[in-house]
Amino acid sequence: MKLYRSHILVAEDSKSLSKGAKEIEELLTKEIRNLGLENEVLVAPTGSLGFEDLGVAIAVYPDGVIYAPVKPSDIPYIVKEHLLKGRVVKELAHEIGKRDVTLKETRAERVLSIQERVLLKRVGVINPESIEEYIAEDGYMALEKAIENGPEWVLEEVKASELRGRGGAGFPTGKKWEFTARAKSDLKYVICNADEGEPGTFKDRVIMEGDPNLLIEGMVLAGYATGANYGYIYIRGEYDLSIKRLQKAIEQARSYGFLGENILGSGFNFDIEIKKGAGAYICGEETALIESIEGKRGEPRKKPPYPPTYGLWGKPTVINNVETLANIPPIVVNGAEWFKKFGVPGSYGTKLFSLMGDVNYKGVIEIPFGEKLSSIINDVGFGVKGGKKLKGVILGGVSGSLITPAELDTPVDFNSLAKIEAGPGSGSIVVLSEDRCIVDIAKNIAYFFRHESCGKCTPCRVGTEEMYKIIDYISRGLGEESDLTRLEKLSTSMKLTSFCGLGQTAPNIIAQSLVKYRDEWLEHIKERKCKANVCEFEEITEEVSNE
Known part of the structure; x- marks a missing residue:
C-alpha cells in the first residue's frame, strides 16, 4: 500500500453530497496535481464529519484539522498554504464561535467532550468504500x-x-x-x-x-x-x-x-x-x-x-x-x-442519537448511557438556538416521549427514563424552543400517523383519522374543552386495543402534551390564541362543528 504524508478526507454523506462535496473532492485532486503533490497527498471520501448542517467539511490528517464549511473558492488557498507550505489556514479552520485554531477548546473537542466513539470510531476517519x-x-x-x-x-x-x-x-x-x-x-x-x-x-x-x-x-x-x-x-x-x-x-x-x-x-x-x-x-x-x-x-x-x-x-x-x-x-x-465499562447497570454501552431541532449543533452523537439530557443539549448541542428558552424535547421519535425542562436532568438510560414514562426509542432527540407551538407539533404528529397507518385494525385506522381531525379543529380555533377529554379517551383506547406498536404508540406525545402543556391547549380553545403565531384561526360560524 502506498504511503502518503497527508490524507485529506472529504465528508461525503448524503447531506454533504447535496451541498457539493463531490465538487470539493474533484477540486482538491486537481489543485494537488497542479502543485505536483499527488504522490504525497491522498484525497479520499469518508463518512459524516458532523458538520453537514454548515456545509461541506474536510479533514486533514495527520494534523487533525477540520475545515468547515469550505467553498470551491477556498480550495486553492487551503492546498497551497496547508499542504504545500505546512501552515494551517486559521481563518478557515472550524472552531467554536469563530474560526481560530489557537482557541483552547475547539468546537470538535467540545462536541466530543462527553462522547465515547465506539460505533463511530471509524466514521470520518476511513474511506467507507475501502x-x-x-x-x-x-x-x-x-x-x-x-x-x-x-x-x-x-x-x-x-x-x-x-x-x-x-x-x-x-x-x-x-x-x-x-x-x-x-x-x-x-x-x-x-x-x-x-x-x-x-x-x-x-x-x-x-x-x-x-x-x-x-x-x-x-x-x-x-x-x-x-x-x-x-x-x-x-x-x-x-x-x-x-x-x-x-x-x-x-x-x-x-x-x-x-x-x-x-x-x-x-x-x-x-x-x-x-x-x-x-x-x-x-x-x-x-x-x-x-x-x-x-x-x-x-x-x-x-x-x-x-x-x-x-x-x-x-x-x-x-x-x-x-x-x-x-x-x-x-x-x-x-x-x-x-463493553460494560460504558453506561450504567441495566443500560450498558453507548447509544447513538440524532440531535436535531432548535439546537446549535445538529448531527449524530454517541453518548454513554447515563448522561443527563441537559448535558447532551448544553455540552454537545451548545444549547438552544438563538439563546431562546427551551420549551421541551421530543425523545425517541414521534412515537417516543415529550420531555419538559423540569425533566431534563433525568439520566438517559432505560431504567431512569422509565420513571418519567419515557425511553430512548429510535434514538432521536428533537429540541424545541419557546417559539414552537405544542398544538401544531401534535397536529403534525397526528398527520404523520394518519398517513402511515396500514389500516389493518380499526383502532389505529379510525383512531389516527379522528385524532388528526380533533387537533386540526383546535389548531383552527374551532375546538372546545371537551375535545381534550375526547383526545384523552381516544389515546387510551388506541394504546389498549391497537394491533401493533404503531397504533399503540401513535398517541404517546399527544397524550403527554395534554398533561404537560395543557395551558397551551386551553389557550387555543378558550382564548383562540397561539403564542408562537403558528396556528391560523378561522371565524366561528354556526355551520362549523367538530362533531
Missing part, C-alpha cells in the same frame, strides 16, 4: 476471534454483555439470539432492520454511509452464533448512498472470504442480500418487515409466534436494528466486561 482501510482499523478481527472460539462462545459473550436492542424496545439481544440458536430448523435467517423510517432519526444511516463493513461483520457474527446461513438488509429505498456503499462492502467482503462459502476456512457459510423498502413506516415493525420481504403487503403479524422461532418463510429469524448489530464486533473483540 475494505482495506476497515481491515487496517481492526476490521474483521471479531470474526476471526469468533471462529477461533466457536458459536456458543459468541452467544455467551453477547449474553454476558447485557446488550439491549437499540431499535426502541430494548429487548436483550443475547436472549433473542438464544431463542433462534436453540430452535431446530434446516434454515435460519438474520435480518437487519435498516428501514429507519422514524422522522428526525438518521443515526443508522451514518453507520451505513460511514462504516458499512461494521454492519456486515455484525451480521456475519449473528449468523455464526445462531446457526443462520443467510441474511437480509431491509433498507429504506431512499437511502441511495447507504445502499451503494453496503453493496460494495458486501462484494468486497465476499472477495476477501468474509462472506459466502467456507468463511475463513471454518466451514461456515453465510451470505447477505439487500432488500429495498418502499417507504412504509409500518415496515419498521419486524413482522411487517418480514411480510414485505416475502412479497406481501407490509402489515404486522399476530404474535406469538415470534420471529426468533417462526419468522421469515416460517423459519427461525433474528431481527436486529443496524445499531444493535454494529455493537457486536466491538463486544466480541474486546469482551463483555469491556
